[in-house]
Amino acid sequence: MPELIDLLELFRHNTWANLKVFHLAAQQPAAAVEAAAPGTRDTVLGTLAHLASVEYAYLRMLQRRPFASIEEVQRWAAHELSWFPEQMGQIGQDFRHLLETSTPEQLDQSLGVPWFPFEVTAREGLRQVLSHSAQHRSQVLSWLSAQGVATPDLDYVLMLREERAPSTAEA
Numbered sequence: 001m002p003e004l005i006d007l008l009e010l011f012r013h014n015t016w017a018n019l020k021v022f023h024l025a026a027q028q029p030a031a032a033v034e035a036a037a038p039g040t041r042d043t044v045l046g047t048l049a050h051l052a053s054v055e056y057a058y059l060r061m062l063q064r065r066p067f068a069s070i071e072e073v074q075r076w077a078a079h080e081l082s083w084f085p086e087q088m089g090q091i092g093q094d095f096r097h098l099l100e101t102s103t104p105e106q107l108d109q110s111l112g113v114p115w116f117p118f119e120v121t122a123r124e125g126l127r128q129v130l131s132h133s134a135q136h137r138s139q140v141l142s143w144l145s146a147q148g149v150a151t152p153d154l155d156y157v158l159m160l161r162e163e164r165a166p167s168t169a170e171a
Contacts, residue, residue: 004099004100004102004104004107006118007009007099007123007126008096008099008100010130011092011095011096011099011126011130012092012096012159013095013129013156013159014092014095014129014134015088015089015091015093015095015097016131016154016159017086017133017134017137018051018055018092018133018137018157019085019088019152020049020080020152020154021047021048021090021137021140021154022052022081022084022085022088023085023150024141024144024149024151024152025045025048025081025144026081026082026084028044028144028149032044032144032147032149033045033048033081037140037143038143039139039142039143039146040136040139040140040143041136041139044140044143044144045081047136047139047140048077048081048084048136048140049077049084050077050136051132051133051137052076052077052084052087052088052091053054053073053074053076053077054090054129054132054133055091055095055133056073056076056087056091057073057128058125058126058128058129059091059094059095061111061112061113061125062095062098062111062122062125062126063094063098070083081111084139095126095129099126102122107121107122107123107126108121108122108123109121109122110122111124111125113125122168137154141154
């Protein structure tokens with residue numbers, strides 16, 4: 001599995017970054033996350049629900065579970081913002097478990113993404129999840145920042161610093 005170490009680490013970062021953004025958004029007034037947010041998909045809530053539902057749909061496809069219908073994904077995405085952090089943490093764990101138990105041959109198989117009229121491998125689907133989520137996180141953070149909200153930096157090395165910094169209990 002050494003060839004999957006980088007993907008595992010990138011999904012670990014993806015989960016960390018998602019949780020930072022979802023928690024920040026959940027702390028904002030409902031009017032702020034439900035208002036039109038130019039530069040995002042539509043609203044902060046809509047963009048984050050879309051990010052979450054895409055990760056959910058790709059995870060189901062990658063697990064070779066029956067594809068969630070568009071209606072199921074829409075119902076899943078219709079939850080309140082406070083519902084998502086726990087779900088995103090679980091999805092992140094599930095992606096990492098998937099990678100830990102997948103073979104390179106499995107990741108080279110077609111994923112069968114129903115909304116693309118071309119073939120996408122499972123490995124390419126994993127890359128899509130990472131790039132798609134990063135795009136929408138940056139849209140949300142850019143919008144919130146423009147509204148005067150202090151937003152976190154999500155660089156990989158900042159995750160490492162956070163993990164490696166001595167806790168205040170140790171000091």
